[in-house]
Amino acid sequence: MRKADGLFKLIGLCLLAGVLVAGMLFPVVGAAGVMSNQASETVEKTSSDLADIPPPLVTTVTDNSGKPIATLYSQYRLPINPDQINEAMKWALVSVEDKRFYEHHGVDWQGTLRAAVSNSTGADTQGASTLTQQYVKNYLINVVYRGDTIGQKKAQEQSIARKLKEARIAIQLETKLSKQQILAGYLNIVEFSRQIYGIGAAAHAYFDTTPEKLTVPQAALLAGLVNNPINNDPWNHPDKATARRNLVLDRMVDNKKLAKADADRFKGEPLGVVPDSPKKPPANCIGAGPEAGFFCQYVEDYLLKAGGMTRDQLYSGGYTIKSTLDERANHEAKVSAEAQVKKTQPYIANTLSLVKPGKDRHEVVALAANRDYGQNQDAxxxxxxxxxxxxxxxxxxxxxxxxxxxxxMDKGIVGIYSPIDIPDTYVSRVYTGGGNSCPQTGPPLRSRWYCVGNAGDYSRLASGATIQTALATSPNTAFVELEDRIGSTGPAIDMAHRLGLRDTMASSAAGRTPDPKAEKAELRDPQSKFYGPQGNSPGLGSFTLGVSPVSGLEMANVAATILSGGVWCPPTPIAGVTDRNGKPVAVKEAPCEQAVPEGLANTLAIGMSKDDQPGGGTSFQAANAAGWTRPLIGKTGTTQANVSAAFVGGTPQIAGAAMTFKFGGGQGGICDAGPGRVSLCPGGRDGNIFGGHAPARTWFGAVSRILEGQPEAPLPQPDPRYMGGPGR
Structure with a gap:
């Protein structure tokens, strides 16, 4: 019966509108007819859009225990069911927006024709839309065409064609949905200003309550807002908001849904909104706070880049994203990073990234910095x-x-116990650029030769040193000479990529996305090309000294790959994702791969196992101060002029990288006078920081606390094929 009734009403509207336009406004009949036909053709599609395109919802990010840490949204919306709307809210809205809502079948014919006459004659535009029609319009504006200004403009233009199309869709909805469903649908979609959409979010944001518990004056205020939420904002325009609320109360009296005495009493009450501004969570990772914000941001970046999501999907999909964040580990990492470098120390960042090794997943458990995550640069x-x-x-x-x-090792040139020379200086006749000036003694040396010295006295290791010894004591000359024996930087660059430096090697030598149009090679080429062999050049020998921009997380993942038997996996922050209905969502992640032979990785781990040991291990002092006794792999690093330093290490349970580096400007190197006293050196002079200083102290300070109570785990057994010896 309702379908037939709706059809007759639609025919009546078309006939009446046609007669009205033909008889009184003949000059516009052609245009009106064309637009009406176009509207008819799109009614079915629009109706389908209303059914198939769900409204934007809030995405929630949690830690690995399921505890929420942040919300991501473009529209703050908390959906409700029809039975969650109390009578006060229903009648406040109906009284002010559509008092015949329960009587019509989607269109108020008298009001629609009156508006058509007024709008077509050039008089003031009139709406006369029912709540059902407003539901259609708001759904198009806030859902279907969100972010599409042209579509939004068309959805609210003042024209007969738009009104006719909207009316037909409204009639269809009334044949499919009950009045309570339409009312709830409208109240879930409509905007209440400041990114607040729907009555669920509005009740919480304005009054810190739920729709079921709204009082009459609260309901009247919210019902009055939908007409012009910006103009009636109770924080910016309390007088206008009060006047609008009182008008709604009067309309409720006129509609016989409220006694006049009660309305008069409610008019004397204050607005009662929460103080200062709406109560709503931040719309992005700022809500994760100063500690977890870096992790939340990585979750977002990871899903947008590697996970195959768009930003609109992420910020409107209503997902629950369970991350791999271990809040305790992250807190210990933050405390340790900040203990070494104060959060307000200008121009210096101190970071710690931690990854759990494994042959099927490399889960990121902590991303911390001395800096807080947030937008207050002064702090x-x-x-x-x-x-x-x-x-x-x-x-x-x-x-x-x-x-x-x-x-x-991969090429069979050396093993971890192979002897290696450690000269005070070394002049490579293979590589170009990136080192100290060549000595000007004897015959002139060609400018393309690469000359390097050591940062310290290694004379005591002049004989009997092995690759393992060199990894622990870190002489520069030994490894540049090893590059010469390999023949080019290509294999080392390829190894860096295989073990984990994927984004790093793809970035430019300036740490940016390569610009193919740039004139300078350091801006134009990825690092893999800039430092690699080109033409007759075997590459830049400085690569082995770590002079290029790098990701701390990827270096942590390098350690995780070595400790996972050579299996590389993407450093994932995602434990699982479910959609708005609680169904699992597949995340597109790169598959794990056997980056190097397991025997090589296990033997390399043993080769890196002496960095914390007395007798020359570069991180011994930091390890000893932390009371470290566990087996580990480790390697320190320091750059020219001591402008940055790093420590990369791990155990079978956890791997990580700590880095202290200049960030945001400043001149000179970094001076390290102990925990909490790390700063740029005065006068722009060279620094004195080393990887065994602040970075190693950060790593051991955090990881020793994180592993408290866990059993010591042994390093893997080496493979004789990669061990080497005196003869090799």
Whole structure:
């Protein structure tokens, strides 16, 4: 009966509108007819859009225990069911917006024709839309055409064609949905200003309550807002908001849904909104706070880049994203990073990234920095993902010697116990650029030769040193000479990529996305090309000294790959994702791969196992101060002029990288006078920081606390094929 009734009403509207236009407004009949036909053709599609395109909802990010840490949204909306709307809210809205809502079948014919006459004659535009029609219009504006200004404009233009199309859709909805469903649908979609959409979010944001518990004056205020939420904002325009609320109360009296005496009493009450501004969570990772914000940002970046999501999907899909964040580990990492470098220390970042090794997943458990995550730069805050992105433009120093070592092992050139020379200085006749000036003694040397010295006295190791010894004591000359034996930087660069430096090697030598149009090679080419062999050049020999921009998280994942038997997996922050209905959502992640032979990785781990030991291990003092006794792999690194330093290490339970580097400007190197006294050196002079200082102290300070109570785990057994010996 209702379908037939709706059809007759539609025919009546078309006939009446046609007669009205033909008889009184003949000049516009052609245009009106064309637009009406166009509207008819799109009614079915629009009706389908209303059914098939769900409204934007809030996405929730949690830690690994399921505890929410942040919300992501473009529209703050908390959906409700029809039975969650109390009578006060229903009648306040109906009284002010559509008092015949329960009588019509989607269109108020008298009001629609009156508006058509007024609008067509050039008089003031009139709406006369029912709540059902407003539901259609708001759904198009806030859902179907969100972010599409042209579509939004068309959805609210003042024209007969738009009114006719809207009326037909409204009639269809009334044949499919009950009045309560339409009312709830409208109240779930409509805007209440300041990114607040729907009565569920509005009740919480305005009054810190739920729709079921709204009082009559509260309901009247919210019902009055939908007409013009910006103009009637109770915080910016309390007088207008009060006047509008009181008008709604009067309409409720006129509609016989409220006694006049009660209305008069309610008019004397204050607005009662929460103080200062709406109560709603931040719309992005700022809500994760100063500690977890970096991790939340990495979750977002990961899903947008590797996970195959769009930003609109992420911020409107209503997902629940369970992350791999271990809040305790992250807190310990934050405390340790900040203990070494104060959060307000100008121009210096200190980061710690931690990853759990494994042969099927590499889960990120902590991303911390001395800086707080946030937007207040004066308080030392930043929203750059310092622990994860390629932000250490100074480089990771000698930690890159691991790649040269692994490449030489892979080619059978050396094993971890192979002897290695450690001259005071070394002049490479293979590589170009990136080192100290060549000595001007004897015959002139060609400018393309690469000359390097050591940062310290290694005379005591002049004989009997092995690759394992060199990894622990880190002489520069030994590893540049090893590059010469390999023949080019290509294998070491390839090894860096295989073990984990994927984004790093794809970035430019300036730490940015390569610009193919740039004139300078350091801006134009990815690092893999800039430092690699080109033409007759075997590459830049400085690569093994870690002079290039690098990601702390990717260096942590390098350690995780070595400790996972050579299996690389993407450093994932995602434990699982469910949609708005609680159904699992597949996340597109790169598959794990056997980056290097397991025997090589296990033997390399043993080769890196002496860094914390007395007798020359570069991180011994930091390890000893932390009371460290566990087996580990480790490697320190320091760059030219001490502008940055790093420590990369791990156990079978956890791997990580700590980096101290310049960020945001400043002149000179970094001076390290002990925990909490790390700063730029005065006068712009060279620094004195090393990887065994602040970075190692950060790593051991955090990881020793994180592993408290866990059993010591042994390192893997080496493979004789990669061990080497005196003869090799």
């Amino acid at each position: 030392g805050q930043t929203t750059y993902t310092l622990p994860a992105g390629v932000y250490n433009t100074g480089g990771a120093g000698s930690t890159f010697k691991v790649f040269t070592t692994a490449a030489a």
